[in-house]
Amino acid sequence: MNKHIIVIAEHMEGALADITFEMLGKAREIADAVSGSVTVVVLGKDLEPFVRKLGLADTVLLVEHDALAEYVPETYAQALATLLLERNPWLVFFGATSMGLDISTLVASRTNMPFLAMAKNVTADGSVVVTSQIYGGKMFLDAVVTTFPAVISILPGAFKADAGMAEKETAVERIAPSLAESEIRTRFEQLVHPEAGDVDITQFPLLVSVGRGIQNKENLAVFEDLAEKCRSAVAASRPVVDQGWLPMTRQVGRSGAIVKPKAYLAFGISGAPEHVEGMKNAELIIAVNTDKNAPIFSVAHYGAVEDAMDVAQALAEKISGAQQ
Amino acid sequence: MHVAVIMKQVPDLVEELEVDPGGKLLDRSWLRFIPSEYDEHALEQALLVKEEFGGTVDVFAVDIGEPDEMLYTALAKGADRAFKITGEFDYGLNNHTLADVYLPFLKREPYEMILNGVQAIDDIDGPIGPILATKLGLPYVGVVSGMKPDPSTGTVHLRKEYPRGVLAEFRVAMPVFIGIQAAMKPPRYVPIARIQKAMRAGGIVEVAAEAPLETAQQVVGFDVERMYKPEAGRGAEMIEGSPEEIAERIFQILNENGLVR
Numbered sequence: 001m002n003k004h005i006i007v008i009a010e011h012m013e014g015a016l017a018d019i020t021f022e023m024l025g026k027a028r029e030i031a032d033a034v035s036g037s038v039t040v041v042v043l044g045k046d047l048e049p050f051v052r053k054l055g056l057a058d059t060v061l062l063v064e065h066d067a068l069a070e071y072v073p074e075t076y077a078q079a080l081a082t083l084l085l086e087r088n089p090w091l092v093f094f095g096a097t098s099m100g101l102d103i104s105t106l107v108a109s110r111t112n113m114p115f116l117a118m119a120k121n122v123t124a125d126g127s128v129v130v131t132s133q134i135y136g137g138k139m140f141l142d143a144v145v146t147t148f149p150a151v152i153s154i155l156p157g158a159f160k161a162d163a164g165m166a167e168k169e170t171a172v173e174r175i176a177p178s179l180a181e182s183e184i185r186t187r188f189e190q191l192v193h194p195e196a197g198d199v200d201i202t203q204f205p206l207l208v209s210v211g212r213g214i215q216n217k218e219n220l221a222v223f224e225d226l227a228e229k230c231r232s233a234v235a236a237s238r239p240v241v242d243q244g245w246l247p248m249t250r251q252v253g254r255s256g257a258i259v260k261p262k263a264y265l266a267f268g269i270s271g272a273p274e275h276v277e278g279m280k281n282a283e284l285i286i287a288v289n290t291d292k293n294a295p296i297f298s299v300a301h302y303g304a305v306e307d308a309m310d311v312a313q314a315l316a317e318k319i320s321g322a323q324q
Numbered sequence: 325m326h327v328a329v330i331m332k333q334v335p336d337l338v339e340e341l342e343v344d345p346g347g348k349l350l351d352r353s354w355l356r357f358i359p360s361e362y363d364e365h366a367l368e369q370a371l372l373v374k375e376e377f378g379g380t381v382d383v384f385a386v387d388i389g390e391p392d393e394m395l396y397t398a399l400a401k402g403a404d405r406a407f408k409i410t411g412e413f414d415y416g417l418n419n420h421t422l423a424d425v426y427l428p429f430l431k432r433e434p435y436e437m438i439l440n441g442v443q444a445i446d447d448i449d450g451p452i453g454p455i456l457a458t459k460l461g462l463p464y465v466g467v468v469s470g471m472k473p474d475p476s477t478g479t480v481h482l483r484k485e486y487p488r489g490v491l492a493e494f495r496v497a498m499p500v501f502i503g504i505q506a507a508m509k510p511p512r513y514v515p516i517a518r519i520q521k522a523m524r525a526g527g528i529v530e531v532a533a534e535a536p537l538e539t540a541q542q543v544v545g546f547d548v549e550r551m552y553k554p555e556a557g558r559g560a561e562m563i564e565g566s567p568e569e570i571a572e573r574i575f576q577i578l579n580e581n582g583l584v585r
């Protein structure tokens with residue numbers, strides 16, 4: 001069997017997303033090990049500038065059309081399903097991103113290809129084994145692919161983007177998608193950029209970040225106080241923002257900010273993959289959580305199994321004491 | 325507006341999860357179930373639509389975990405009908421199976437919108453929304469955190485979340501399947517007395533699954549070899565002691581890095 005891996009590129013506003021390189025690097029590694037090949041598929045319009053950056057692929061396949069100028073789940077899924085059925089790959093990689101979450105499953109369903117989600121690793125040593133991270137990062141699952149082609153969605157951050165970056169000449173193929181445009185019921189309107197917030201959490205060398213473990217909005221005061229004492233700001237996980245305790249501008253993670261402070265203090269944050277995506281590159285991560293099995297302890301450099309409020313309060317007192 | 329919401333029960337991550345002796349599934353004997361977080365947002369969003377535009381909200385759940393309380397809560401919050409689909413449902417992780425179970429019930433009614441949570445913590449074969457949307461032939465948009473239906477044009481305006489706080493706006497012709505990331509307001513609280521009242525009124529409609537078993541148990545192209553816990557605290561140096569001692573050590577670490585004085 002021809003071991004052909006197709007990587008579905010992701011890009012926005014003229015830039016390829018890191019996930020593209022993360023997947024490409026891994027696909028290259030696997031293809032080299034099994035004497036296979038890698039094609040990166042890019043959908044959109046005016047895609048030529050991307051080609052050069054995708055030098056690790058054997059082929060870059062540009063699928064260009066006005067209707068693909070912006071990501072529309074229905075249109076992209078339609079174009080990709082037809083393409084994958086024609087090309088009959090061995091493995092297909094999508095990113096488990098906001099876009100990938102829609103189209104990976106839509107395409108797998110349309111083509112009846114088996115689908116594995118939330119992959120943290122893929123190995124092809126004999127059989128293809130996918131390691132998925134489920135239950136908010138609290139369990140791993142190893143699954144062997146038994147039917148090919150198989151579609152796999154890869155968690156952002158699972159692989160190094162650097163390993164997928166190489167600027168060199170590569171074969172380019174251009175095709176027009178087969179689209180039944182009259183069937184498309186979804187229309188893209190516009191992108192809306194966030195308004196500048198009260199604070200820019202990406203600018204602080206130290207971040208005090210809080211999760212659902214702080215229990216309620218009233219307890220925020222403890223962390224605001226701590227943040228003030230160490231000239232920092234309070235960042236948060238998604239539930240804290242969804243509950244309306246803090247504005248969206250404070251959210252760290254997949255749909256929030258990507259932060260790289262010198263130190264990230266995670267209070268009552270479980271460490272779900274979507275959160276970790278946004279903070280894993282902090283130089284120093286210190287987590288306080290009452291659950292000794294919380295996945296955050298796997299990315300943290302230091303951890304403590306304790307009540308978040310008690311530690312934050314004690315730390316704030318310690319800092320005031322030292323400042324006097 | 326005639327809206328359906330699909331909800332499911334997932335293991336409560338606050339409890340310790342264990343792998344069953346076979347090594348491939350969660351040990352279900354001690355599992356505590358709760359409604360999937362994003363499904364609660366989907367329900368809230370449906371109720372907000374009903375409040376603004378009128379219409380009905382139907383909630384569907386299969387009999388996995390403890391769906392009764394979830395469904396009575398939905399009724400107490402304002403859902404019109406709650407359906408519990410019963411059958412032999414101990415399949416664990418397979419959303420393709422669940423999609424086949426839901427399918428006939430969703431086909432039967434002319435829903436203008438079907439909402440569910442964009443993702444659940446056990447979606448190993450992908451979120452159920454895109455699978456069902458494909459089977460129903462409906463357009464799908466996921467990771468949605470804002471919507472405004474326009475009944476006069478039969479469309480709905482959606483806001484989908486991208487990284488770094490960017491939103492993409494779409495307009496979709498109804499009927500549509502929407503994967504909700506967050507409702508436009510936090511899910512409402514409903515007093516326990518109202519839930520108990522709903523329970524006494526007994527409003528859940530029980531319906532038997534119609535999907536034939538061979539479809540329901542179809543293999544999805546992979547064999548689970550093993551399930552296991554990540555090593556606890558792998559990598560992290562654990563700080564022991566009282567909160568004060570922990571704070572002292574964190575202070576020291578931050579101080580060494582020049583972050584506090």
Ligand SMILES: Cc1cc2nc3c(=O)[nH]c(=O)nc-3n(C[C@H](O)[C@H](O)[C@H](O)COP(=O)(O)OP(=O)(O)OC[C@H]3O[C@@H](n4cnc5c(N)ncnc54)[C@H](O)[C@@H]3O)c2cc1C
Nearest residue numbers: 211212213237238253254255256268270274275290291308
């Ligand atoms: C498409 C998509 C995008 C997403 N984007 C993001 C994103 O950008 N950012 C993000 O954060 N999430 C995002 N999520 C959500 C993510 O999956 C998790 O649900 C979320 O990160 C969990 O937040 P949490 O850790 O605060 O809450 P939980 O997972 O509920 O964890 C709370 C933690 O607090 C601990 N705790 C409880 N009490 C205490 C106490 N007294 N003291 C100390 N600890 C305590 C618990 O042990 C637990 O570990 C996204 C999800 C999806 C599907």
